[in-house]
Amino acid sequence: MEQRSLAEVRALVKSHEKPARTGRKLGEEIFFRSLMNIASVLIVGVMGVILVSIFYKGISTFSWSMLTEDMGSGFYLNRGGGIKNAIVGSLYLSLSATLLALVVGLACALCMNVYMVKFPKLLNTARFLLDLIWGVPSIIYGAFGFSLMVFFGVKTSLLAGIITVALFILPIMIRAIDEVMKTVPTGLSESVLSMGSTRSELSYKVYVRQCFPGIVTAVLLAFGRAVGDAASVLYVTGENSKTPTSLLDNATTLPVAIYNQINSPYAATQDKAYASAFVLTLIILLISLLSRYISKRYQKYRIY
Amino acid sequence: MNISNHRRTRDRVITVLTYLAMTFVLLLPFALFIGLAAKSELLFRDNSLGQLLFSSQWRPSSGEFGFKPFIVGSLYVTLIAMLISAPICFLSAIHITQYAPRKAAKIVVTAIDILAGIPSVVYGVWGMVFVVPWLGRIAASLGIQSNGYSILAGGVVLSIMVIPFILNILMEIYRTIPKELTEVSLSLGATRWETIRDVLNRKALPGILAAFGFGFARAFGETMAVLMVVGNVVMIPSGLFDPGYPLPALIANSFGELGSIPEIESALMFAALILLVVVLVFNATLRWLIIRVEKY
Amino acid sequence: MDTQAMDAKMGAGGSAKPFEGEGIIRVDNLNLYAGKTHILKNVNIEIPKNKLTVILGPSGCGKTTLLKCMNRLTDLTPDIKVSGNIYIRDQHTGELPVFGAKTDIVALRRKMGLLSQRPFPLPMNIYNNIAYGLKLRGKYTRAELNDLVEYYLRQVNLWEEVKDRLRSPAVRLSIGQQQRLCLARGLAVNPDIILADEPTSALDPVSSEAIEKQFAALSKDFTLVMVTHVLRQARRIADYVIFMYLGEVIEMRPAQEFFEDPREEQTKKYLSGAFN
Numbered sequence: 001m002e003q004r005s006l007a008e009v010r011a012l013v014k015s016h017e018k019p020a021r022t023g024r025k026l027g028e029e030i031f032f033r034s035l036m037n038i039a040s041v042l043i044v045g046v047m048g049v050i051l052v053s054i055f056y057k058g059i060s061t062f063s064w065s066m067l068t069e070d071m072g073s074g075f076y077l078n079r080g081g082g083i084k085n086a087i088v089g090s091l092y093l094s095l096s097a098t099l100l101a102l103v104v105g106l107a108c109a110l111c112m113n114v115y116m117v118k119f120p121k122l123l124n125t126a127r128f129l130l131d132l133i134w135g136v137p138s139i140i141y142g143a144f145g146f147s148l149m150v151f152f153g154v155k156t157s158l159l160a161g162i163i164t165v166a167l168f169i170l171p172i173m174i175r176a177i178d179e180v181m182k183t184v185p186t187g188l189s190e191s192v193l194s195m196g197s198t199r200s201e202l203s204y205k206v207y208v209r210q211c212f213p214g215i216v217t218a219v220l221l222a223f224g225r226a227v228g229d230a231a232s233v234l235y236v237t238g239e240n241s242k243t244p245t246s247l248l249d250n251a252t253t254l255p256v257a258i259y260n261q262i263n264s265p266y267a268a269t270q271d272k273a274y275a276s277a278f279v280l281t282l283i284i285l286l287i288s289l290l291s292r293y294i295s296k297r298y299q300k301y302r303i304y
Numbered sequence: 305m306n307i308s309n310h311r312r313t314r315d316r317v318i319t320v321l322t323y324l325a326m327t328f329v330l331l332l333p334f335a336l337f338i339g340l341a342a343k344s345e346l347l348f349r350d351n352s353l354g355q356l357l358f359s360s361q362w363r364p365s366s367g368e369f370g371f372k373p374f375i376v377g378s379l380y381v382t383l384i385a386m387l388i389s390a391p392i393c394f395l396s397a398i399h400i401t402q403y404a405p406r407k408a409a410k411i412v413v414t415a416i417d418i419l420a421g422i423p424s425v426v427y428g429v430w431g432m433v434f435v436v437p438w439l440g441r442i443a444a445s446l447g448i449q450s451n452g453y454s455i456l457a458g459g460v461v462l463s464i465m466v467i468p469f470i471l472n473i474l475m476e477i478y479r480t481i482p483k484e485l486t487e488v489s490l491s492l493g494a495t496r497w498e499t500i501r502d503v504l505n506r507k508a509l510p511g512i513l514a515a516f517g518f519g520f521a522r523a524f525g526e527t528m529a530v531l532m533v534v535g536n537v538v539m540i541p542s543g544l545f546d547p548g549y550p551l552p553a554l555i556a557n558s559f560g561e562l563g564s565i566p567e568i569e570s571a572l573m574f575a576a577l578i579l580l581v582v583v584l585v586f587n588a589t590l591r592w593l594i595i596r597v598e599k600y
Numbered sequence: 601m602d603t604q605a606m607d608a609k610m611g612a613g614g615s616a617k618p619f620e621g622e623g624i625i626r627v628d629n630l631n632l633y634a635g636k637t638h639i640l641k642n643v644n645i646e647i648p649k650n651k652l653t654v655i656l657g658p659s660g661c662g663k664t665t666l667l668k669c670m671n672r673l674t675d676l677t678p679d680i681k682v683s684g685n686i687y688i689r690d691q692h693t694g695e696l697p698v699f700g701a702k703t704d705i706v707a708l709r710r711k712m713g714l715l716s717q718r719p720f721p722l723p724m725n726i727y728n729n730i731a732y733g734l735k736l737r738g739k740y741t742r743a744e745l746n747d748l749v750e751y752y753l754r755q756v757n758l759w760e761e762v763k764d765r766l767r768s769p770a771v772r773l774s775i776g777q778q779q780r781l782c783l784a785r786g787l788a789v790n791p792d793i794i795l796a797d798e799p800t801s802a803l804d805p806v807s808s809e810a811i812e813k814q815f816a817a818l819s820k821d822f823t824l825v826m827v828t829h830v831l832r833q834a835r836r837i838a839d840y841v842i843f844m845y846l847g848e849v850i851e852m853r854p855a856q857e858f859f860e861d862p863r864e865e866q867t868k869k870y871l872s873g874a875f876n
Binding site for chain 3: 406482483484485486487488489490491492493494495498502503506507
């Protein structure tokens with residue numbers, strides 16, 4: 001072989017040449033491409049089926065009075081009432097938890113991207129630990145929050161729920177903000193620092209402004225998770241058939257209310273669960289729409 | 305001079321606070337572990353770890369805590385969910401990133417975003433209203449005694465919930481494969497499909513496995529939706545239409561009994577601890593694998 | 601000669617053929633838009649068979665795009681519109697249009713090998729990097745494959761360096777070795793034309809020289825089309841030079857004439873280093 005000329009070897013290869021397309025090849029590609037199409041259509045279809053069925057069931061059982069009335073006593077025993085307290089409770093809980101998580105989360109993301117860039121090993125360890133807790137399920141935060149409560153001898157309350165949910169959404173928030181901040185070019189921070197800014201000014205003024213759309217998206221993402229999660233607060237907020245008026249009141253949240261309604265033995269109460277699920281889905285969809293709109297709109301305020 | 309001093313002090317205070325926040329967050333995984341471990345300590349007084357994990361005897365009132373039915377229940381439900389969602393995610397990820405025209409890809413991506421946003425409880429309601437009765441009818445037509453509340457129902461609902469999670473990771477993996485690799489393979493005379501099959505999939509393989517691993521960990525801890533459709537009977541399921549009782553469901557469901565017997569509280573915290581350890585070990589191993597693979 | 605160069609510039613139809621002998625690629629009035637950007641403007645050139653033709657020009661002048669048009673890798677980028685055409689000449693079938701509804705893209709691409717800017721070894725071991733293309737195109741016995749793999753690795757002087765670790769992943773080779781492997785991989789599938797997109801830009805001087813030497817030797821058997829922005833490299837190895845600027849072909853000449861006696865004002869400026 002070694003002694004053969006290139007031309008001879010090329011002729012040999014040429015003699016083995018098969019046509020570029022054969023029936024078998026084409027058949028295989030068509031088969032897998034149809035499977036892929038089916039998979040994608042299935043996903044869109046399932047999404048459609050879920051939304052349509054939730055909306056259909058929900059709208060047919062929905063009444064406006066549900067939004068304006070508190071549950072009152074005996075709600076799950078079919079004694080009437082609405083879900084105003086649950087909606088308001090959920091909003092109180094999620095807004096405060098998101099705010100709390102934002103303060104801590106923003107500081108963490110800035111810490112990693114502005115302060116810790118000088119120590120790459122430390123930074124890698126930090127990101128590794130964050131990746132670890134990123135996937136921790138919410139029920140664990142629920143159990144942890146409960147054991148904290150017992151440890152400190154505190155009773156169930158809105159406040160305990162806020163802290164628990166804040167812990168739960170914190171890793172989600174940090175990761176989302178960190179992803180955006182990683183993309184800020186190093187040249188930007190160098191030029192700002194060389195202009196005589198301190199690092200804290202760099203982070204809180206420049207980085208926050210530069211990453212504003214990303215931060216807003218992260219906040220809405222975390223807020224959506226907070227509103228929709230039931231498992232983390234099952235243990236810690238207690239139940240309240242009225243709208244909570246202080247941080248130390250018990251609070252019922254919308255997802256927990258849905259869970260309790262659907263498990264009620266009364267058909268009428270179960271119907272209300274469908275309507276409540278519809279309301280919750282609507283809230284979540286609105287948040288996601290808002291987040292798309294904002295991230296598009298603020299894109300143009302970026303310096304780069 | 306004064307202003308400069310003021311600025312420097314402010315800088316220091318902010319720096320310290322920032323590092324404090326960071327430290328707090330980084331301690332969180334350890335705090336979770338220690339908190340739950342301390343609480344489950346009570347359980348170890350009368351039971352060995354082996355008994356807790358591998359015994360099927362669950363009689364809280366007589367102090368017997370065998371977690372095997374719950375662990376097995378969790379595994380079954382998660383495995384069913386993965387068997388359904390993994391192929392769908394794999395195929396759809398290739399479709400979206402390689403074949404689909406832009407508009408079609410956008411529709412699927414939007415659908416995924418919506419699925420990702422729907423709360424667990426809503427999935428649960430949907431499962432109770434549609435999946436459970438539907439499976440009940442199927443079981444009846446097969447001559448199996450089941451009301452539909454089963455590990456299969458849990459697996460089906462769960463599979464839909466983890467699809468957006470896995471699919472998003474997979475799409476990211478295919479998107480980060482350099483375009484030049486496709487160019488090179490096409491230039492060798494491969495068709496588009498051969499390129500995907502032999503080159504892109506091989507390149508993506510470690511990432512694909514990691515995505516499935518993360519999906520598994522995610523599904524393993526999912527609580528509300530599964531709890532609502534899985535039946536919650538303490539037993540080791542022997543068929544798809546048998547009910548099961550996964551760990552997260554146990555924790556969430558036994559809420560009402562908290563405080564009555566200290567051992568029960570301890571048992572629930574131990575259940576949470578098992579979940580936590582599984583998730584942390586999965587996450588840590590997969591991260592480590594990804595880092596190792598990236599080095600090549 | 602003068603009128604032909606003018607024709608090429610004006611895009612006035614008739615092809616510019618600044619060489620004796622057989623042409624293999626003919627670019628006919630090619631225009632390419634990416635979105636609204638006009639990237640290639642009225643390109644008319646002809647590329648000689650079994651010679652080394654260098655496409656030269658400052659970065660961003662469309663030379664890589666022109667190269668990728670030749671084997672339709674432009675298909676991978678959405679939003680690209682093309683008018684005009686490229687024809688590949690073949691003794692048996694005559695002229696094969698590159699952009700055409702009936703064109704078999706896979707068959708077309710099989711006529712051309714590609715060497716990219718950075719080496720992109722397939723995610724397989726060294727052996728399979730060479731064997732993959734062969735196996736796609738024909739049936740070989742294990743012994744035949746072994747022979748061919750060895751033969752082509754020897755062609756690029758890589759055999760001695762890798763013969764003991766043919767089964768280890770190709771990515772573990774050094775960048776220079778990887779690029780030679782990629783060249784061997786491209787040769788093994790037996791193309792008529794080799795397209796090279798700045799193949800030495802990621803390499804150290806020693807590896808770069810090795811590749812250049814390979815290229816000079818290969819032009820006896822293959823038509824080589826190489827994109828570069830390194831003047832000295834073009835000077836060293838080119839038989840013909842196509843000079844492009846801002847999406848237009850300014851001049852196409854035999855290398856010696858091009859460097860010693862440039863006609864166009866822009867070429868003179870470029871050669872004197874004004875654009876770099």
